[in-house]
Amino acid sequence: MLDLLVLGSGIAGLSAAIRAADAGLKVTVLTKGALSNTATNYAQGGVAAALSEPDSPALHRADTLDAGGGLCDIEAVDVLVREGPRRVRDLMALGAEFDRAAIDGELELAREGGHSLARVVHAGGDATGAEIERALVAALDDHPGIEARERWFTVDLILEGGAVVGVTTIAPDGTLQEVRARNVLLATGGAGQLFAVTTNPPVSTGDGIAMAYRAGAAIADIEFMQFHPTALDVALMPRPLLSEALRGEGAVLRDENGEAFMQAEHPLGDLAPRDVVARAITRRLVARNLAHLFLDATAISDFAQRFPTVARAARAAGLDPESDLLPVAPAAHYLSGGICTDLDGATTLPGLWACGEVACSGVHGANRLASNSLLDGLVFAPRAVEAILDGRREPRATGVLRGVLSAVSRQNPNAADMRVSDSSVGGSITLGSLQRAMTFGAGVLRDAGSLTGVLDVLPLSLPAETPAQYELNNLVTVARTLVAAALRREESRGTHTRLDFTEQSTALLGRFIHLNGYETSFVPLVTHSQPPADVLLTDSKRLSTEVV
Numbered sequence: 380m381l382d383l384l385v386l387g388s389g390i391a392g393l394s395a396a397i398r399a400a401d402a403g404l405k406v407t408v409l410t411k412g413a414l415s416n417t418a419t420n421y422a423q424g425g426v427a428a429a430l431s432e433p434d435s436p437a438l439h440r441a442d443t444l445d446a447g448g449g450l451c452d453i454e455a456v457d458v459l460v461r462e463g464p465r466r467v468r469d470l471m472a473l474g475a476e477f478d479r480a481a482i483d484g485e486l487e488l489a490r491e492g493g494h495s496l497a498r499v500v501h502a503g504g505d506a507t508g509a510e511i512e513r514a515l516v517a518a519l520d521d522h523p524g525i526e527a528r529e530r531w532f533t534v535d536l537i538l539e540g541g542a543v544v545g546v547t548t549i550a551p552d553g554t555l556q557e558v559r560a561r562n563v564l565l566a567t568g569g570a571g572q573l574f575a576v577t578t579n580p581p582v583s584t585g586d587g588i589a590m591a592y593r594a595g596a597a598i599a600d601i602e603f604m605q606f607h608p609t610a611l612d613v614a615l616m617p618r619p620l621l622s623e624a625l626r627g628e629g630a631v632l633r634d635e636n637g638e639a640f641m642q643a644e645h646p647l648g649d650l651a652p653r654d655v656v657a658r659a660i661t662r663r664l665v666a667r668n669l670a671h672l673f674l675d676a677t678a679i680s681d682f683a684q685r686f687p688t689v690a691r692a693a694r695a696a697g698l699d700p701e702s703d704l705l706p707v708a709p710a711a712h713y714l715s716g717g718i719c720t721d722l723d724g725a726t727t728l729p730g731l732w733a734c735g736e737v738a739c740s741g742v743h744g745a746n747r748l749a750s751n752s753l754l755d756g757l758v759f760a761p762r763a764v765e766a767i768l769d770g771r772r773e774p775r776a777t778g779v780l781r782g783v784l785s786a787v788s789r790q791n792p793n794a795a796d797m798r799v800s801d802s803s804v805g806g807s808i809t810l811g812s813l814q815r816a817m818t819f820g821a822g823v824l825r826d827a828g829s830l831t832g833v834l835d836v837l838p839l840s841l842p843a844e845t846p847a848q849y850e851l852n853n854l855v856t857v858a859r860t861l862v863a864a865a866l867r868r869e870e871s872r873g874t875h876t877r878l879d880f881t882e883q884s885t886a887l888l889g890r891f892i893h894l895n896g897y898e899t900s901f902v903p904l905v906t907h908s909q910p911p912a913d914v915l916l917t918d919s920k921r922l923s924t925e926v927v
């Protein structure tokens with residue numbers, strides 16, 4: 380019997396697999412595409428971590444919490460910022476090569492939106508994810524303790540006695556097969572394919588979230604889909620990303636008249652948190668009936684050397700980033716919510732673990748801080764493996780699960796309420812019409828009318844036999860939870876902007892939890908005791924970095 384079955388081969392999945400196999404566990408990695416066909420591979424900006432002075436975990440914590448709209452789990456953020464630097468060094472020891480200054484060989488640090496100083500390590504200029512994926516796949520290939528199976532499509536989790544004991548999959552030859560394991564770790568990434576315009580690869584179809592939901596795991600914060608403000612507006616999918624690091628190097632957003640507008644929107648101007656920038660652009664696009672605004676990167680010197688990926692994408696579109704304004708519009712980029720986990724990646728189902736974008740560990744709250752996503756996978760995957768090595772199977776009441784576990788145990792099976800689901804049983808939908816409905820009704824700006832319009836066209840579930848049909852069904856499941864929570868969240872917070880409820884509501888400081896068969900329920904945020912001194916930001920520390 381396998382000790383650990385990992386689903387997904389991005390930074391979270393491969394980090395977990397390598398660490399578990401290093402510790403002597405018998406590990407298999409299943410992925411529905413090729414090993415490197417992951418969102419990690421597309422990541423440009425980098426990995427945020429407080430690696431050197433004047434940065435500190437305390438500052439990284441403060442920026443993460445500021446971006447998160449009041450909904451971060453503080454315990455989880457403390458783990459992220461304290462363990463982040465060590466995990467980045469582990470990645471370097473494994474072979475990932477980050478960019479270094481020619482003069483002193485020190486790591487080059489970039490600044491991105493919402494960060495109070497430069498703390499983002501990058502590789503190949505703007506090809507950070509590709510370098511990390513390369514290093515992890517190379518380490519996996521060299522590891523005798525890991526079996527990697529490509530093009531195995533996982534259909535569902537197998538439950539026995541309330542615990543997860545494996546998965547059913549469609550093997551490359553089309554047969555349905557079971558793969559059993561003592562522990563199953565979901566690292567299947569996000570659900571950008573919910574929307575017509577996304578930076579995510581076609582594999583991002585919410586499979587892990589949907590199968591965990593069907594099996595009875597609690598999921599939360601799904602309404603917080605993050606839209607990257609600056610995707611290049613060309614007819615390509617995924618949309619080429621124009622990294623936030625461009626604005627860190629001096630690029631400026633301009634409207635259709637060439638006017639810079641971000642200084643009027645936020646004290647950090649073009650480096651405001653991502654939700655603020657995406658909203659500022661979208662409001663202008665809607666009010667002026669435009670398809671895009673512009674990113675002016677002409678002030679960046681050595682463009683092709685510092686941003687080779689962006690330079691290639693721009694040139695392919697007939698644009699020269701050193702002289703042309705680049706057309707940009709927001710695109711679905713990252714799901715801040717997912718499967719609820721404790722501080723060690725344990726879900727509410729024994730034997731089931733989740734890490735990376737598929738998980739809701741609470742580190743991102745209502746809006747993920749730029750370049751905290753690769754770090755999330757890097758930090759929480761090894762924690763899950765340590766817990767498995769300790770023989771744990773049950774979740775603990777830590778992190779997000781402090782509030783969620785008691786809410787889950789309070790659910791009365793006799794009171795199952797399918798209110799959210801029963802309106803359109805038996806309907807059908809195509810991928811294109813789902814994406815159009817979500818883009819129009821549940822995008823950057825939403826209101827009750829637009830969200831109800833999506834619900835009206837969403838079927839409860841679809842018949843499925845092929846991987847593509849299962850993927851569509853999974854997207855429908857995630858869409859239903861996203862819209863249900865977005866309707867209930869009658870406020871604007873983080874990446875969730877309601878045109879009919881424009882303010883934050885203190886009554887809604889908490890998470891909407893989805894449990895299969897039950898009405899979406901609200902769990903107030905659990906307040907934590909005073910954090911450890913090393914991550915506590917004093918006023919003097921904050922002031923000293925604001926001038927950096």
Ligand code: SIN
Pocket residue numbers: 422423424425620621622623624713748749750751752
């Ligand atoms: C970017 O490079 O702008 C994207 C980085 C991220 O998604 O955090």
